[in-house]
Amino acid sequence: MTSSVNMMMPHEMFRRTSAAPAPHQTVSVPAPVPAPAPAPEELRLSDLNWIGDLGEGGFARVYKARHCRTGEVFALKLSFYPDPLAAEEEAEVHNRAAGAPHVIDFYALFRGPGGKFAFVLEYMDAGSLGRLLRRRGGLRMPEAAVAELAAQCVMGLAQLHSRGVAHLDVKPDNILANARGEIKMSDFNLSRILYGGSGERLLVPITGGTKMYFSPERFAPKARAGPHGAMAADVWGLGVTILELFLGRLSLVPGVEKPSAEELKRAICDGKPPSVPEGADASAELRGFLAACLEKEPARRATVAQLLSHPFFAQRDVHASRRALREIIVDTL
Numbered sequence: 001m002t003s004s005v006n007m008m009m010p011h012e013m014f015r016r017t018s019a020a021p022a023p024h025q026t027v028s029v030p031a032p033v034p035a036p037a038p039a040p041e042e043l044r045l046s047d048l049n050w051i052g053d054l055g056e057g058g059f060a061r062v063y064k065a066r067h068c069r070t071g072e073v074f075a076l077k078l079s080f081y082p083d084p085l086a087a088e089e090e091a092e093v094h095n096r097a098a099g100a101p102h103v104i105d106f107y108a109l110f111r112g113p114g115g116k117f118a119f120v121l122e123y124m125d126a127g128s129l130g131r132l133l134r135r136r137g138g139l140r141m142p143e144a145a146v147a148e149l150a151a152q153c154v155m156g157l158a159q160l161h162s163r164g165v166a167h168l169d170v171k172p173d174n175i176l177a178n179a180r181g182e183i184k185m186s187d188f189n190l191s192r193i194l195y196g197g198s199g200e201r202l203l204v205p206i207t208g209g210t211k212m213y214f215s216p217e218r219f220a221p222k223a224r225a226g227p228h229g230a231m232a233a234d235v236w237g238l239g240v241t242i243l244e245l246f247l248g249r250l251s252l253v254p255g256v257e258k259p260s261a262e263e264l265k266r267a268i269c270d271g272k273p274p275s276v277p278e279g280a281d282a283s284a285e286l287r288g289f290l291a292a293c294l295e296k297e298p299a300r301r302a303t304v305a306q307l308l309s310h311p312f313f314a315q316r317d318v319h320a321s322r323r324a325l326r327e328i329i330v331d332t333l
Contacts, residue, residue, distance in 0.1 A: 154307045213237040
């Protein structure tokens, strides 16, 4: 696929549709784009009109954009990479996950001058689970909704891991939701492909990311891990995420609102694993699920394959859980 657009300031970039073309390389997923979106080979960045801001992270800003011909709404992630290969590696992660129901859809990567890259992605109208947490203002989430949310997150990780990808930055801000109650994994700028072209297992860095969601082994200097260790790090991040969503907020260092990196390291590496407080209204199944995710020794931590059959959501009332999650999501729109 080849397209053209002048990379400008973000708002100008979306509004301008008649700029003189400047050919550049693009990367697109092989799967077809769902109707009514244009097919990947027809998608041009110059056809996307800016209609709002969606958020900002350490490496990117995300915008809401509408296709001028079809009316399809996309999320457009404008990333700044000093190394162009990093953007291509992120696109390759998306390509490997193409078609996975609980991973965000990827349509194209546009490359321009100045280290700017534009990822055209599926738009999720409820935003991130981090947004949901903030909108709820510390309210606990009903266990039925947590079970559905956990089930979809585990399926998303299973879909990544089965395709040889470790996410390595699992946290509420990197998991998206929509009003239909669908949950999808997103934000793969720190993700790693775990197997080489001939199938050999690779050692990958597991140090980048948000330290609150680090597993103990990730605090080792220049930590690296093979496929099992990298996947185990994802499971720990998922456990912390689910615990935080259930409780409404989570402090790993009691009495400290914003702990330092060293305080977090001591709490995670030397303290007891995070858990539901004693006396809190939580089922044995939920407590067991969290304990399986938050085992400090990575070799003993549950795998996503084991979590898929965990009674916490394997035995849930699926219709009631999905309804509870949808109601919470819609209430925060």
